[in-house]
Amino acid sequence: MRGLNGKIALVTGGLGDLGYAAGQRLKEEGCKVILVDLQPDTEGKSKQIDAAFVQLDISQEQAVKKTCETIAEEIGHVHILVNTAACFVFKGVDATEEDWAKINAVNIGGTSLMAKYIVPQMRKNGGGSIINFSSVSGFVGQSNFATYNATKFAIRGLTKCWAQDLAPDGIRVNTLCPGYIYTKAFINSCKKLGLDIEEENRRASAMHLLNRQGRVEEVAAAVAFLASDDSSFITGSDLLVDGGYLAK
Numbered sequence: 001m002r003g004l005n006g007k008i009a010l011v012t013g014g015l016g017d018l019g020y021a022a023g024q025r026l027k028e029e030g031c032k033v034i035l036v037d038l039q040p041d042t043e044g045k046s047k048q049i050d051a052a053f054v055q056l057d058i059s060q061e062q063a064v065k066k067t068c069e070t071i072a073e074e075i076g077h078v079h080i081l082v083n084t085a086a087c088f089v090f091k092g093v094d095a096t097e098e099d100w101a102k103i104n105a106v107n108i109g110g111t112s113l114m115a116k117y118i119v120p121q122m123r124k125n126g127g128g129s130i131i132n133f134s135s136v137s138g139f140v141g142q143s144n145f146a147t148y149n150a151t152k153f154a155i156r157g158l159t160k161c162w163a164q165d166l167a168p169d170g171i172r173v174n175t176l177c178p179g180y181i182y183t184k185a186f187i188n189s190c191k192k193l194g195l196d197i198e199e200e201n202r203r204a205s206a207m208h209l210l211n212r213q214g215r216v217e218e219v220a221a222a223v224a225f226l227a228s229d230d231s232s233f234i235t236g237s238d239l240l241v242d243g244g245y246l247a248k
């Protein structure tokens with residue numbers, strides 16, 4: 001056993017490709033799972049994995065506070081917080097004030113607000129694990145991606161600061177950094193841009209030493225590792241799940 005059985009895990013962006021896979025894996029490992037997302041769960045995805053669902057905009061402080069209080073009352077104090085929710089604004093030097101406000105409010109602000117209201121619950125539990133989603137985009141420059149990459153660099157900074165602040169409480173904080181993952185979002189964006197999916201998949205695959213995109217289950221396995229006692233001596237780290245993207 002690696003200490004996940006009976007733990008309460010909250011996953012933001014829980015209806016997204018990676019958040020849902022993380023929720024599913026944590027459920028399989030015995031956690032009580034709460035999926036949180038901006039979108040309503042119209043397809044009943046949470047029910048399919050026997051998870052609770054809360055519709056929430058993580059960038060709205062009063063709503064975050066209220067949701068966290070309700071979860072504590074109705075489900076219990078959260079042990080594991082997985083911050084996958086993200087806003088995708090891809091702009092270069094021409095980014096506007098509005099672009100910055102939008103992406104910062106969710107990727108940096110929302111991630112921070114979730115931690116702000118869940119950390120007191122973790123303290124009551126005597127510890128916990130926070131997993132913040134960055135990306136290979138949090139390590140390198142990519143053309144016309146300044147807005148997104150800046151927030152993914154920032155997530156790594158937040159993680160390292162919080163790891164220092166929260167270590168005395170037994171709360172570990174780590175960053176998970178995926179490479180390109182073959183998701184529905186990838187397929188939909190190819191369709192939207194009129195790009196050939198197979199060709200784009202080959203192009204993306206070639207960026208990784210393993211010559212393929214990752215699978216959502218491979219990222220979810222890393223989430224479960226960072227959530228569990230198997231990673232009990234790991235905090236303030238960046239875990240790359242990138243098929244060797246950054247080793248090239």
Ligand SMILES: NC(=O)c1ccc[n+]([C@@H]2O[C@H](COP(=O)([O-])OP(=O)(O)OC[C@H]3O[C@@H](n4cnc5c(N)ncnc54)[C@H](O)[C@@H]3O)[C@@H](O)[C@H]2O)c1
Pocket residue numbers: 012013014015016017018019036037038039056057058059083084085086087106110133134135136177178179180181182183185
């Ligand atoms: N998919 C990839 O290839 C990849 C690679 C590297 C890093 N990542 C990171 O992984 C994370 C998840 O990505 P994904 O591919 O699953 O994306 P996704 O678009 O499938 O999921 C993101 C989810 O976040 C939700 N969300 C957006 N704004 C929100 C808000 N204000 N409040 C609550 N929920 C909100 C969306 O509704 C969506 O369900 C992101 O942080 C992303 O940067 C993804």
